[in-house]
Amino acid sequence: MSDEHGPWQVVEYEGFEIHAAPFAKDPHESEPHRPPGPYTYVGYVCHPGADPVIPGHAVPFHADGEETFATSQDALSEAIHVGRSIVDGTHPDLSVLPLVTGGV
Structure with a gap:
């Protein structure tokens, strides 16, 4: 899997920032004529201006x-959707509650 992420997108939502980046899982570097893909994503949710490197300042x-996902845009859309579910409290495993209660 490639470690290179596409351009990070930042979406402000309900007082938080959702940072998301799509990237090609299989970049086909040995076959430059093939388009990259399929895609996946990484991201994190934080308060505006928070440093995600500091433990407890972001929810990755x-x-x-x-x-x-077939395209980077599809991966990015899903990442933003997941970030919103974390903020909304509807994600089954992740929550912004530690960011709120920790005062970060």
């Missing part, structure tokens, strides 16, 4: 297992 997330 990524696509589950082998989940892939």
Whole structure:
């Protein structure tokens, strides 16, 4: 899997920032004529201006297992959707509650 992420997108939502980046799981570097893909994503949710490197300042997330998308835009859209579910409290595993209660 490639470590290079596409351009990070930042979406402000309900007082938080959702940072998300799509990237090609299989960049086909040996075959430059093939388009990259399939795509997946990484991201995190934080308060505006927070430093995500500092523990407790962000809630990181990524696509589950082998989940892939046909285009980088599809991956990015799903990442933003997941980030919103974290902020809304509807994500089954992740929450912004530690960011709120920790005063960060």
